[in-house]
Amino acid sequence: MLGSSSRFPATLSLVGCLLGLLFASYSTMDYAEHLDRGLHDVHCSFIPGAPPTSEAEACRAAMYSPYSALFREAMWGGVPISLFALGAFAFLGGFALYLWLAHERAPRVAVGFFAGVGITPLLVSLVMLTISVTKLGHLCKTCVGIYISSFLLAIGAVSGLFTLKGATRPVLSLLFVVAWLLALGLTTLVPAAVYAASVPDERPYLNKCGSLKQPKMTAGAPVKIHGSRAIQPVMFFEDPLCPTCRAFHERLLDEGVFERLDVDLLLFPLDSECNWMLESPIHPGACIVSKAVICGGDRTRQILEWAYDEQVYLTRAGKAGANVLRAAIKQRWGDDLLRCVDDRKTDVILNQHLHFASDNSIPVSTPQMYLGSKRVCDEDTDMGLRFALKELAPEVLK
Amino acid sequence: MSATGAEPTPPVTGAGAGVGAMAGMIGAGGGVVLLLAATLGVKAWVSSATDRLEHPAETKAKVAIADQAEVAYCTPRFKEVLERVLHSCGLAQDETRRGCKPADVKTFASISDSDFNELFTPLKDRGAVILFDEGMQDLDEGAKKLLEDKWFQRKGARYFFVVARASKSGNQAKNRALSHRRANSVMFDLTSVANDPEIDKKVGLLWLGNEFAQLSKDYCSWPTSRANEKCDEEAINRSAFVSWVDCRL
Numbered sequence: 036m037l038g039s040s041s042r043f044p045a046t047l048s049l050v051g052c053l054l055g056l057l058f059a060s061y062s063t064m065d066y067a068e069h070l071d072r073g074l075h076d077v078h079c080s081f082i083p084g085a086p087p088t089s090e091a092e093a094c095r096a097a098m099y100s101p102y103s104a105l106f107r108e109a110m111w112g113g114v115p116i117s118l119f120a121l122g123a124f125a126f127l128g129g130f131a132l133y134l135w136l137a138h139e140r141a142p143r144v145a146v147g148f149f150a151g152v153g154i155t156p157l158l159v160s161l162v163m164l165t166i167s168v169t170k171l172g173h174l175c176k177t178c179v180g181i182y183i184s185s186f187l188l189a190i191g192a193v194s195g196l197f198t199l200k201g202a203t204r205p206v207l208s209l210l211f212v213v214a215w216l217l218a219l220g221l222t223t224l225v226p227a228a229v230y231a232a233s234v235p236d237e238r239p240y241l242n243k244c245g246s247l248k249q250p251k252m253t254a255g256a257p258v259k260i261h262g263s264r265a266i267q268p269v270m271f272f273e274d275p276l277c278p279t280c281r282a283f284h285e286r287l288l289d290e291g292v293f294e295r296l297d298v299d300l301l302l303f304p305l306d307s308e309c310n311w312m313l314e315s316p317i318h319p320g321a322c323i324v325s326k327a328v329i330c331g332g333d334r335t336r337q338i339l340e341w342a343y344d345e346q347v348y349l350t351r352a353g354k355a356g357a358n359v360l361r362a363a364i365k366q367r368w369g370d371d372l373l374r375c376v377d378d379r380k381t382d383v384i385l386n387q388h389l390h391f392a393s394d395n396s397i398p399v400s401t402p403q404m405y406l407g408s409k410r411v412c413d414e415d416t417d418m419g420l421r422f423a424l425k426e427l428a429p430e431v432l433k
Numbered sequence: 434m435s436a437t438g439a440e441p442t443p444p445v446t447g448a449g450a451g452v453g454a455m456a457g458m459i460g461a462g463g464g465v466v467l468l469l470a471a472t473l474g475v476k477a478w479v480s481s482a483t484d485r486l487e488h489p490a491e492t493k494a495k496v497a498i499a500d501q502a503e504v505a506y507c508t509p510r511f512k513e514v515l516e517r518v519l520h521s522c523g524l525a526q527d528e529t530r531r532g533c534k535p536a537d538v539k540t541f542a543s544i545s546d547s548d549f550n551e552l553f554t555p556l557k558d559r560g561a562v563i564l565f566d567e568g569m570q571d572l573d574e575g576a577k578k579l580l581e582d583k584w585f586q587r588k589g590a591r592y593f594f595v596v597a598r599a600s601k602s603g604n605q606a607k608n609r610a611l612s613h614r615r616a617n618s619v620m621f622d623l624t625s626v627a628n629d630p631e632i633d634k635k636v637g638l639l640w641l642g643n644e645f646a647q648l649s650k651d652y653c654s655w656p657t658s659r660a661n662e663k664c665d666e667e668a669i670n671r672s673a674f675v676s677w678v679d680c681r682l
Contacts, residue, residue, distance in 0.1 A: 056471065059471075060471065063475060063478070067475065070482035072486060118475065121471040126468070128464060129463045129465065129466075129468075132463040132464070133457050136455070136456035136459055136460060140453040225468060226468075229472050233480065235479075235483040235486050254630065311502040311679075312497065383587075386587055386588070390587075393499040397498070398499070399498065400497075
C-alpha cells in the first residue's frame with residue numbers, strides 16, 4: 036500500500052515519460068531521416084541508446100505502414116504519430132516532475148488529472164499494439180519501447196491516486212484542469228506542427244527515377260492481375276520470395292489501392308538459377324515460385340499471395356532444394372500446376388520477363404512499380420506511397 | 434486516527450502552498466524544456482534531411498542494372514569479331530540485308546580460319562553442331578530437336594549465331610549456295626519453333642561455304658545432332674554450328 040508521502044508513483048511516471056520521449060524520438064528521427072528519400076538504418080531495439088541497424092524489418096515495416104502517420108496524402112510520408120507522442124510525453128513528464136516535487140502538497144485535482152491523462156498513452160499504445168498484431172503481423176521493438184513506457188506512466192499515474200487516501204491536500208480550482216488540458220493539447224500538437232511546417236516539397240522528385248525504354252513487351256506477355264475495381268494500369272517487377280515485395284503488396288492492400296490497379300506483373304526472381312544478372316541466389320527457389328505464378332491463370336493472384344503469405348516456409352524449402360519446393364507447390368496447387376511449372380514453355384515466359392527487364396535496363400531490385408513508362412521511385416512505394424499516388428494517379432485513391 | 438484510518442497530515446500552510454507553486458513552476462519549466470528539446474530535435478532532423486535531399490552526396494551507391502549476360506569467354510577479340518558480324522551482316526540495324534557470305538566474313542573478320550574457329554571453342558557446351566546429309570539442307574528430327582533445345586536455353590543471351598558450312602566436295606559456288614541454304618533452313622525452323630516476332634533481330638546468319646574456317650575432325654567431339662553416327666572432317670563440315678552467345682555486343 037502506498038503512503039500519502041510516497042514518491043513512487045511520480046518517479047515511475049517520470050521514468051515512463053522520459054523513456055517514452057526517448058523511444059518516440061528514435062521513431063521520429065528515423066522517420067524524418069527518410070525525408071531525404073534515401074534508405075537508412077533504423078532504431079529497432081528495446082535498449083535505450085542502441086544504435087540504428089539495417090536488421091530492422093519489423094520496425095521498417097511499421098514505419099512504412101499506413102498506420103504510422105496521419106495526412107499521408109497531403110504531405111510526403113504524412114505526419115508520424117510519434118510526433119504526438121513526443122509532445123504528450125513532454126507535457127506529462129513536466130507534470131510528473133511537478134507531482135514529484137510537490138510530493139504530498141500536490142492538490143487532489145492535479146493527482147486525479149494526471150491519473151486521467153496518464154493512461155491515454157497506454158490506451159493509444161493498446162490500439163497500436165492491436166494494429167501491429169492483427170494488421171502488420173509483427174511488433175516493432177521501438178514501438179514496444181513506447182508501449183512499455185506508456186505502461187509505466189499509466190501505472191505511476193494511476194497509483195498516484197492511492198497516495199490521496201485520507202491525506203489532506205491543497206484545494207485547486209477545476210479551471211486548472213481546463214488549462215492543463217489545453218496545455219496538453221497544445222504541447223501534443225507543437226512537434227507535429229513544426230514537422231509539418233518544415234518538411235521539404237517532394238513533388239519535384241517524384242518523376243526522377245527513370246522510365247522504360249520499351250514499355251511494351253514484344254516477345255511474351257506479362258502476367259495480368261485485375262483488381263476488383265481496376266482503373267489504373269500499372270506494371271510491377273516482383274519476386275514472390277522477396278520480403279520487400281510482400282511488404283509492398285500488403286501496403287497496397289492495406290491502403291485499399293490494389294483493387295484499383297490493373298496490374299501487368301513481370302516476374303523478376305532474384306535467383307541465379309534463372310536470373311543471369313546475379314552471381315548467386317538471393318532468394319533460392321524464387322525461379323520456381325515465379326513459374327508457379329506464371330502458371331496461375333485465373334489463380335495468379337491467389338498463388339502470388341500464397342507465396343507472400345508462406346514466404347518464410349517457401350524460402351526454407353527453396354534452400355532445401357528444388358524438389359522440396361516442387362512438393363510444396365504440388366501439395367497446395369496440385370499436379371497440373373506443377374506440370375506447368377516444369378514445362379519448357381514456362382521457362383521461356385520467365386526468360387522473356389527477365390529479358391524485358393534487361394532490354395529496359397531497369398535496376399536489379401524488387402519490387403519496382405511503373406505508371407505508364409515512368410518508374411515510381413522506391414521511396415514513393417513505401418513511406419511516400421499515398422502522396423505519390425495522389426500526385427501521379429489520384430483516381431486510385433478515390 | 435481518523436475515521437478513514439488514514440494517518441493525520443499536517444495542515445497546508447502558506448509555506449506549503451509556496452512549495453506547491455514552486456513545484457508547479459519547475460514542473461512547467463521542465464515540461465517546456467522537454468518540449469523545446471523535442472521540437473528542436475524534430476526541426477533539426479527535418480532540416481538535415483531537407484539539406485541531404487537538396488544537396489545529395491556525390492558518391493551514391495551504385496545499383497546494378499539489368500543487362501544481357503556477359504560470361505568469361507567474351508574476350509575483347511571475340512566480341513570484336515562478333516560485333517563486326519552484327520554490323521556487317523545487318524543484324525544490329527534494321528536493314529533488309531541479312532546474313533554474311535564467305536567473302537564478307539573474310540573481309541570484316543580480318544582473322545585467320547583457325548583463329549576464327551578458336552574463338553568459338555568456349556561455346557562447345559553452350560552450342561551444338563547441326564549435321565546435314567551430303568548436298569542437302571533439310572533438318573532431320575534429331576537436328577530439329579537439338580536446335581529447339583538449344584534455342585530454348587537462351588538464358589541471358591541476346592544473339593543466336595548460326596554458322597553454316599559445306600564440305601570440300603563440290604565446287605565453291607555450289608558449296609557457298611548450299612551453306613546459305615543450310616543457314617536458311619535453320620532460320621526457317623527457328624522461326625516456326627520460336628514464335629518470336631523479333632527473331633530477325635536475334636539470329637545472326639553466316640554461311641562460309643567451303644572457303645573459310647573449315648572445321649577439323651576434332652570438332653566431331655562437340656555435341657552434334659548425329660551423336661551416334663560416324664563423324665569425319667567431311668561430315669563435320671556439312672553442318673551449321675548454332676549457339677546463343679552470352680556477350681553484351
